[in-house]
């Protein structure tokens with residue numbers, strides 16, 4: 893059981909579109925701890941990594957590099973969270989190795 897840090901009332905678990913939340917009658921909302929851990933890990937890393945794949949084997953797509961404007965990039969996807977979010981697309985410029993991601 894968790895208590896509201898704002899008013900001290902018992903927080904009520906709720907299911908939201910973005911995941912499980914605990915909310916209070918005063919309007920305070922907190923995401924479940926589990927989600928916090930996942931988020932922290934992602935933010936601390938701050939680096940885009942390819943997991944279990946060699947770059948040479950990745951497909952190339954016509955995508956403009958935001959850094960050097962080269963129009964060819966390696967492409968791969970990752971599921972960031974368990975099923976409740978669309979997969980994230982990653983690109984790496986074949987020319988300058990700049991990496992970026994796309995959420996669309």
Ligand SMILES: [Zn+2]
Nearest residue numbers: 896899916918
């Ligand atoms: Zn409260």
Ligand SMILES: [Zn+2]
Nearest residue numbers: 957960985988
């Ligand atoms: Zn580039």
